[in-house]
Amino acid sequence: MILEWIRFFVAAVLIILGLCSFGAAVLGAYRFGFVLNRMHAAGIGDTAGIFFVIASLAVARGPHMDTLKLVVLVFFLWFTSPVSTHFLGQVEYYTNPLLGRHVKQTDLPEPADSPVQAGTEERKKGDGDGTD
Amino acid sequence: MTIEQAYHTLYGGALVVLILLIGAMVIRSIIGPRSTDRIVSVNMLGTMTICSIAILSVLLDEGYLADVAMIYAMISFVAVLMMASMFVPSKPKAPELDRDKEQETAPAGESGGDRK
Numbered sequence: 001m002i003l004e005w006i007r008f009f010v011a012a013v014l015i016i017l018g019l020c021s022f023g024a025a026v027l028g029a030y031r032f033g034f035v036l037n038r039m040h041a042a043g044i045g046d047t048a049g050i051f052f053v054i055a056s057l058a059v060a061r062g063p064h065m066d067t068l069k070l071v072v073l074v075f076f077l078w079f080t081s082p083v084s085t086h087f088l089g090q091v092e093y094y095t096n097p098l099l100g101r102h103v104k105q106t107d108l109p110e111p112a113d114s115p116v117q118a119g120t121e122e123r124k125k126g127d128g129d130g131t132d
Numbered sequence: 133m134t135i136e137q138a139y140h141t142l143y144g145g146a147l148v149v150l151i152l153l154i155g156a157m158v159i160r161s162i163i164g165p166r167s168t169d170r171i172v173s174v175n176m177l178g179t180m181t182i183c184s185i186a187i188l189s190v191l192l193d194e195g196y197l198a199d200v201a202m203i204y205a206m207i208s209f210v211a212v213l214m215m216a217s218m219f220v221p222s223k224p225k226a227p228e229l230d231r232d233k234e235q236e237t238a239p240a241g242e243s244g245g246d247r248k
Binding site: 004005008011012015018019022023025026029030035038039042045046049050053054057060061065066069070072073076077080081083084087088090091092094095096 | 135138139142143146149150153156157160166167168169171172173175176179180182183186187189190195198199201202205206209212213216217219220
């Protein structure tokens with residue numbers, strides 16, 4: 001009987017951690033002012049939140065076939081969440097005309113006829129204001 | 133208090149907290165200024181809904197709800213990909229950043245110096 005209560009407290013701690021992760025994600029979605037920052041906050045809920053909740057359910061359920069289904073669900077979300085975040089970042093990069101207000105430097109490739117590539121070395125020699 | 137009542141209270145409370153968080157994300161998706169904010173909010177809302185369905189599958193001891201959660205995860209992923217691919221053009225044009233404007237305002241004489 002005491003082992004059952006120990007299992008219950010482990011499940012309780014895990015699901016409280018999961019709900020705190022989801023709370024952090026929602027808080028970040030409200031507090032951050034730009035969508036790329038909000039994606040960072042959403043990633044907490046997509047990875048840590050669902051991991052702790054499903055771990056709590058697996059502890060509570062014990063070895064069972066449904067537990068295996070829930071573990072597969074966690075791995076599916078862990079693989080698909082970065083893909084969604086990548087596509088949403090791409091959408092924001094290509095559709096936001098005011099991106100330069102939020103993003104100072106990016107590693108994405110420039111278009112071929114951009115004037116930035118022609119003058120890159122000059123600017124590196126010229127300005128030393130630490131923006132590189 | 134038996135162990136079944138304890139589990140029922142724990143996961144019932146977790147469901148109530150998740151419902152409150154889902155409501156907060158619905159409001160966030162309504163007030164999101166751009167379409168990307170809304171898609172991010174709907175993605176988080178889907179993740180919390182998957183968690184709710186998984187909790188219900190243990191709380192009600194119904195195994196098929198785990199399958200429902202998996203199908204919901206797949207549909208949510210495909211929906212986010214479709215909504216994202218609607219906005220990306222086939223030949224995308226990079227946006228203007230601040231350094232482009234710096235380059236435009238640079239004096240024209242510097243570019244001729246490299247050719248000599």
